[in-house]
Structure formats: C-alpha cells, structure tokens
Amino acid sequence: MTRELNLLRYVLIIIPAVIAIYVYEYADYDMFTLYFLLLLLLATLGSKIPPRFAIVPGALELLYTVWLCQQYGALMMFPAISAMLCYSRLQQKHTAAALFSLHLVVLNIALSGSSAATIAISNLTFLLSAALIVQLLRAGRGRTDTLFLYDELRRKHFELEEARARLLQFTAQVESAAQAEERVRIARQLHDDIGHRLIRVKMMTEAVIHTLPAAPEAGMGMLEQIRDQLAGSMDDMRAALKRIHYAPQLEGAYALDRLLEEVGRDTGIATNYKVQGIPFPLYPSIQIVLYNNAREAITNALRHGKADSVWISLSYLEYEVRMEAGNNGRLPGEESLLRLENGGGMGLKGMGERTALLGGTLELNPEPQFTVITRLPVYRQRESLEV
Template sequence: MTRELILLRYGLLIIPAILSVYVYEYADYDRFTLHFLLLLLLATLGARLSRRFSVLTGGMELIVTAWLCYNYGLLMVFPALSAVISYTRLQQKNTALAFFCIHLALLNAAFLHTAPALLVFTNLTVLLCAGLNLLLLRAGRGRTDTLSLYDELRKKHFELEEARARLLQFTSHIEVAAQAEERVRIARQLHDDIGHRLIRVKMMTEAAIHTLPSAPDTGLQMMHQIRDQLSGSMEDMRAALKRINHTPQLEGAYALDRLLEEVGRDTGIATSYTVQGIPYPLYPSLQVVLYTNAREAITNALRHGKADSVWISLTYTDHEVSMEAGNNGRLPEEDPLHKLHHGGGMGLKGMTERSVLIGGTLELRLQPQFTVITRLPVYRQPEGYLAR
C-alpha cells in the first residue's frame, strides 16, 4: 500500500477509538484500550508478515472489528472499514471477496438488535467503502501500467536512436566506400583513356614535326588533329577532377544547394535556396526523396516551362520537413492538378510515389509561380523530452 493509504488505515483505527472515549461511557476503559491495542497489533503484523500469515491476521482482524462493533457501538464501523482497505489490497481476489462477505455478515450480526436505520447505514457505508477502494485499486494499477508502458517506450526510443545512429554511420561508410571505388575507376580512366590519348598526341606531334617542312598542308592537318585530341583530353580531365574533388555540403551527396549550384553553372539560369526553421539531421530516405523530387522539378521547369529562374525553399518543423521547388516558367497547357490526381505523367507520378512511400504528400501550386511542394513526416522528439 502507498503511504497515504497506510495513514488513512491507521487514522480509521486511532481517531474513532479516541472519539468513542468521549462519546460513549464504558464500564472498563482499560479493557477497551487493551482491545484496541490488540487490533493495532493485528493491523501491524498483517502488513509486515508473509502472505500466508497475512491471511490469518486478516481473518482475525475482521472478526475483532465485528466484535468491537457489537460491544462498543457504531463508531467501531470505521476500524471495520480500515480492515476492508487492508484485506482487499493484501489478499488475492477470491480471498478478498470471501473475507468481505464474511465481514459484512458479521457486521450485520453485530448490529442485528440495533435500529434498522443504523443497520442500513452500516451496510451502505461498508459497501461504499469497498466500491471506492476497488476504484482506487484499479486506478493505481492503471497508473502502474502507464508508468511501465512509458518506461518501455523510453527504452524503445533509446533503441531507435541507437539504431538511427548506426544507420547513419553505416550510410557514411557506404558513401566513403562508393567514393573510394569511384576514385579507383577514375584513376583507371585517367590511365587507360587520357594516358593513351596523350601518348598518341606525342606520336602525332613527332610525325607533324617531320612532315611540316616537306608537306605543310598535311602537317597542318595533323596539327588540327593534335588540337582536337588535346581538347578532348582536357574535357576528360575536367570531368575526372570534378568527380574527384566533389565535396558534399549540408546533407552530403544529396545537398539541395549543391544541386542548384550545378544547375546554375551548367545552364546559366538564376537559382535561389532558402532554409526556414532550425535545421536538424534527416534520415537518408528523406534526403533521397527531397533531392530526387527537386531534381525532377528543376528538369521539368527547364524542359517544359523554359524557365530562366528556379528556387528551392526548405522548411523545418517539429513534425515535418517541407520543400517548395518553384520556377518562373510558363504554366503547362494541361491542368497539372488534374493530371496529378489522375496519375500524372512519369515525372509527377514518380515524385508522388516516392513521397507516399515514406508517408509524405506531393502538392502543386500554380500561383504566383508554378511550385511543387513535397511534405515529409519527421519522427523526432523535442529537446529535453526524455529528461521530463
């Protein structure tokens, strides 16, 4: 029992005993005191002994309280209520029910020769106490179950966070391994393609040196071929160096700002990237969906909308991350909202399927500019959540 119930139990024993001394006149107060000390001893032993002995003390306590009611008056009903609180919590369900029935029968026998109103009052009081005690017992068990469930959820939360950390670490290892494999492939390309091409240029240069004095036209034609070979080698070298020096920013290989930077550099259009809210790490699946949808939206803007300006706005909230990818191109002739709701083209369909796969949604907005909105749920707890 809780400390509050223990105080209530002993209060129901001691306070009525003190009041009965002032309310009733007894022939022998020493004997009355001895009886109450015996009741207190039974109550104390029942709370401290094992379950087997507590059954014995509980049975003795209900007999003693009924006998006190018979000998010392109506105020002794309250020690009987204290016994009800005790055995309904310390005994098993069937034992407690048997104790209650026996106890109620003994109390009715004790007050059998009193006024009918007192008998009715006694029965209603005992039944009401038993009902309230049962409700408190169920509420306590519900609170215990809730605390146990909370502890289990907190444990699962820690396990999920640990799994997430391992997943991010594993993703980082995969990315590093992929970069290493790509560098090896580029090194082979440099050796096989560019290296062999440079050797061929060297041989053509030597041949041109010997040919120019005697056949200027043939030698000049060979020089043009050498220039073309060198130009191709330079392009291959730039592409290889671009892949080698690729340094991801923000969300790694799926950084939206880098995507816009590359699009602006390759096409010459104006780009804009904004972030609202406080950024936090995203799961790799969310990064991939945002990056892929943004790339598809930009490709459609350039190919179909003939846009000369694109922009991306990323918004972080506690429960979702949303990305708006817009452009100033011309609006499509066919209603894109109708197209989206009826399956859409391959691009819209792919963006929708990727978003829905992880519980998100895809929306289109036509005014003031054509905008593709991707909303993805984020499952995270606020700072300090577990500390509470």
C-alpha cells in the first residue's frame, strides 16, 4: 500500500474518533481510546503485510469496525471505510468483492437499531467511498505500470546503447578489414602490373642495346616504347601510393562527391554526381563499400575503357541503397564481357566480395553505357520510414 493510502487510513480512524469524543457522551472514554489505539495498531500491522496476505488483517478490521459501529454509532462508518481500503488491495478481485458484500451486510445489521435516514446515509457513504477507492486503486496501478514501463524503457535504452557500441566496434573492424584487403590488392597490383612492366622494359632495353647500332630507326622506336612503358608505370605507382596514404573520412554521399571531384581535378575528365530519393544516415560499413566500389569502377573506366566522362548515381530506397557507377568509355567485347560476368579480374572480385559481405549484390550493365550497380540492404525501423 502506498504512503498516501496509509495516511488516508489513519485520517479515517483518528478524525472520527476525535469528533466522536466531543459529539457523543460515553460512559468510559478510556476504553473508547483503547479500542481506537487497537484499531490503529491493527491498521499499522495490515500495511506491513504483502497484498496477497491482506485477507487476514482485512477480515479482522472488517469485523472490528462493524463492532465499533454497533457500539458507538454511525460515525464509526469512517473507520469501516479504512478497513475497506485494507482488503480492497487483495490481488484476488473476487475475494475483495465478496468481503465488500459481506461488509455491507454486517454494517446494515450493526446499524439496524438506528433511524432509516442514518442507515440510508451510511449506505450511500459506504458505496460512494467504495467507488472512490476503486478509482484510487486504478490510479495507483496506472502509476505502478507507468513506473514499470519507465524502468523497461530505461533498460532497453541501456541495451540499445550497448548494441550501438558493439556495432561501432564491428564497423571499425569491417573498415580495418576492408583497408587491409585494399592494401593487399594494391600490393598484388604493384607486383603483377608494374613488376611485369618493368621486366618488359628491362628486356626491351637489352634489345635496344643490340639493335640501336645496326638499326637506329628501329632502336629509336623501341626507346619510345620504353618511355611509354615507364610513364605508365609511374602513373600506376602514383595512383597506388595515393590509395595507400589516402584515408577519406566517410560521410555518406559526400565522400562519393569528393571522390568524383578529386578524379576530375587530377585527370581532367568530366564527372557527374546525382542523388535520388530522400537521403538518410548510412552505417559506416555501407559507406566504405560504396566508396571502394565507386573508386574501383572509376579506375577501371579510365584504365580499360579510356573514358573521358564518369558519373555516379546514388538512390536511397525503402529497403536498400543503390549506387550506379557508369562511364562513356568503349564497351568490352563479348569475350571480355563474359569474363567480367564470370568474376573478372582481382578488382571486380574485390568489389563483389565487399558487397556480398554486407548481403548486397553487384551487377554489370553494358547498355547503353557500361555501368556497375551496387545494391546494399538497409535496415530501418518502420517509425523512421513514416516520419
């Protein structure tokens, strides 16, 4: 029982007792005081008992207050209402209703010697008090439920914060894994592409040494090829070193915008960036995959497609985010396209692996312009979608 209800019980016992002393004349005020002190003691003990055992003190108070009504008149109706507060908190509602009915019957029996008006007023007071007590109990249960829901909400909030911390940790691990994978891929590219090209340059240089004295024109042609090979190797080396040292601070669509801006500034080609749908925050892991796939698609467009224009379209959909990276370079032949669709080179395989890691798909669309499409699922609550 709450503190407020306990205070109300004491008020319903003490105030009528004080009024009765001044209004009525009793033969023995000491016994009258003793009876009410016993009632206060019984009420105090009843408030300490758990609600599931409240039937015992409730029944005792019920009988005791009925006896007081019989002995000291209708003013003792208010201590009877205090007893009703005691047994009304029983968890078994049928038991509480049965005690209420019994209480009303025995009260009318105890007041049978009083006037009809006194009995009617006492019954009306008792019934109105019962209705008020029901409303008080409902309000108390509502407050208890509110506090329980608040505790549950706070617990869920702590769980969400813990899950968010774990998600951020996982995101950092995914980003580190993606960066390590990218460095491995660049190391392989340095070994495979630039290393092989330097080997060819060395062999061509030896051939020039033997050819130049006998055939100057052929030797000069071979020297021009060596120059072109070295220039291409230097460009690949700069691009690889830039990828190793450049660590973009991903901020969703803005990272892709900066990527296109840098590509346009460094190469002089035309770039275009477009966003469709209503943007919403993306997990860092999704941003990493989109950024790396876009960069790989642009690199392939410049290297293999000889494109002079690239574009990126990012679409925010209800259950996924879709990125299309296209270019106006030359289209691959049937054999090349078949090889790309079957996995392609190391760069395309890396794009597919990164996308599959997040449950997405990677598609190639050769018409009308060669386009790489990355689809990644997003998970958002329904409430956020309806806002």
